[in-house]
Amino acid sequence: MVPPLGLESKREYTFADFVDWYLELPKVKRKKSYKDDVRKAEILKEEFGQHLARDIKPAMVESFQDALLERQCQRKKNNFMPASVNRVVAVMKRIFNLAMREELVERNPCFKVSMLPENNKRDRVLTNEEFERQRDFFLSMRPEL
Numbered sequence: 001m002v003p004p005l006g007l008e009s010k011r012e013y014t015f016a017d018f019v020d021w022y023l024e025l026p027k028v029k030r031k032k033s034y035k036d037d038v039r040k041a042e043i044l045k046e047e048f049g050q051h052l053a054r055d056i057k058p059a060m061v062e063s064f065q066d067a068l069l070e071r072q073c074q075r076k077k078n079n080f081m082p083a084s085v086n087r088v089v090a091v092m093k094r095i096f097n098l099a100m101r102e103e104l105v106e107r108n109p110c111f112k113v114s115m116l117p118e119n120n121k122r123d124r125v126l127t128n129e130e131f132e133r134q135r136d137f138f139l140s141m142r143p144e145l
Contacts, residue, residue, distance in 0.1 A: 014051065040087060085116055093110040093111075
C-alpha cells in the first residue's frame, strides 16, 4: 500500500501523525474554517497525539468530552460549551473517517460516541435605550395600546 500525502509507510501511526496528515490535505486547507480546524486539532493532539491511533477507544473519547467541558476555553474566560466540544469531536471523527478511507486504520473510535446535547441559549437583558426603542416601535404598530 502506498501511503497518502506525506505519511511514510509504516504499520503504526500515532494520532498526531493523522492530525498532521489531515491538516495538509488540499481539501482541508481550502475550507473557510481551516483556522478553526487547526485550533481544534491542537486540542486533540494535546489529548491523543502520543497514542497509537488503533489504541484510541470510544471510552477515551467520552472521557475527553467530559474533561473538555471542565476546561477553560483559551479564547474566552469560561469553560467549553457542549457545542464547542461537539465541534472538536467532529474534527476527530473526520480525521478517522479519512484515515479509514485510506486504509490507514480499521475503525473509528468516535463511531459510537454520542454528541453532547446542545443548549447554548443565553439570556439577554435589554438596556433601557433598547427597551425604549422596542416599546416605541410596538406602540407605533398598535397605537391603541
